[in-house]
Amino acid sequence: MPTPLIVGNWKMNKTASEAVAFVQELEQQVRVPKGVEVVLAPPFTSLPAVRQALTGAQPFRLAAQDVHWEDRGAFTGEVAPPMLRDLGCDYVILGHSERRQHFGEEDEHVNRKVSAALRHQLLPILCLGETLEQRERNQTDEVVTRQLTRGLEGLGTTEVAKVTVAYEPVWAIGTGRAATLTQAEEVHGLLQGLLAKLAGEAGGHVRVLYGGSVTPDNAGELLGSRVIHGALVGGACLKADSFAKIVATAGS
Numbered sequence: 681m682p683t684p685l686i687v688g689n690w691k692m693n694k695t696a697s698e699a700v701a702f703v704q705e706l707e708q709q710v711r712v713p714k715g716v717e718v719v720l721a722p723p724f725t726s727l728p729a730v731r732q733a734l735t736g737a738q739p740f741r742l743a744a745q746d747v748h749w750e751d752r753g754a755f756t757g758e759v760a761p762p763m764l765r766d767l768g769c770d771y772v773i774l775g776h777s778e779r780r781q782h783f784g785e786e787d788e789h790v791n792r793k794v795s796a797a798l799r800h801q802l803l804p805i806l807c808l809g810e811t812l813e814q815r816e817r818n819q820t821d822e823v824v825t826r827q828l829t830r831g832l833e834g835l836g837t838t839e840v841a842k843v844t845v846a847y848e849p850v851w852a853i854g855t856g857r858a859a860t861l862t863q864a865e866e867v868h869g870l871l872q873g874l875l876a877k878l879a880g881e882a883g884g885h886v887r888v889l890y891g892g893s894v895t896p897d898n899a900g901e902l903l904g905s906r907v908i909h910g911a912l913v914g915g916a917c918l919k920a921d922s923f924a925k926i927v928a929t930a931g932s
């Protein structure tokens with residue numbers, strides 16, 4: 681069984697000074713259970729402050745919420761992989777549905793970002809998931825299959841093994857309507873089968889997280905599943921007490 685991973689995606693929330701105060705709250709309230717990995721993903725602007733504020737009391741690791749695929753150059757407003765490594769990031773969230781929906785990210789962009797991240801020792805968290813319309817048209821399998829295969833195109837098996845996949849049905853993100861265990865397990869099973877086909881044994885090492893309205897109330901059921909290897913948490917990670925409860929659940 682892979683190491684459970686809980687990722688808190690802060691999205692576009694908290695200034696650097698708010699982030700420092702929040703890290704102090706997190707260090708007081710969150711107890712990372714043995715054998716569980718916890719990653720904080722603040723906005724770019726708060727990464728240095730968060731890194732500095734972390735005392736090491738809890739083994740939190742850092743993620744960015746996006747990255748550009750080039751190492752440097754004339755890409756105004758973008759952030760390159762070496763810049764994130766330099767700030768102490770281990771992970772980077774890629775292909776989040778909000779980036780696909782509001783910023784025109786296509787599978788091809790996501791694929792370039794995944795490769796660039798790996799080239800710079802950043803571990804990609806590749807997000808994918810269907811919209812409500814796609815689910816209602818029975819296109820879920822086709823959509824997530826395409827997003828996974830295109831997202832990982834061109835990678836060798838050792839590289840695939842370093843990726844984490846996050847299944848995030850778009851209709852469940854920020855809506856308070858999480859997927860049922862059955863719905864999540866069906867897609868997780870499909871993704872794990874695809875990963876095994878794509879990368880053989882290495883594919884079996886890939887963690888598949890669930891994301892979409894995870895709360896302290898539903899985390900127990902979701903994280904209790906053998907095929908759900910952790911959670912990508914949005915709204916509920918912005919309050920130290922609810923994030924602490926979700927993290928504690930991952931260890932039980």
Ligand code: PEP
Pocket residue numbers: 689691848852853854855856891892893894912913914915916
């Ligand atoms: C997310 O942003 O990845 C997410 C899952 O958000 P929420 O938990 O708020 O649905």
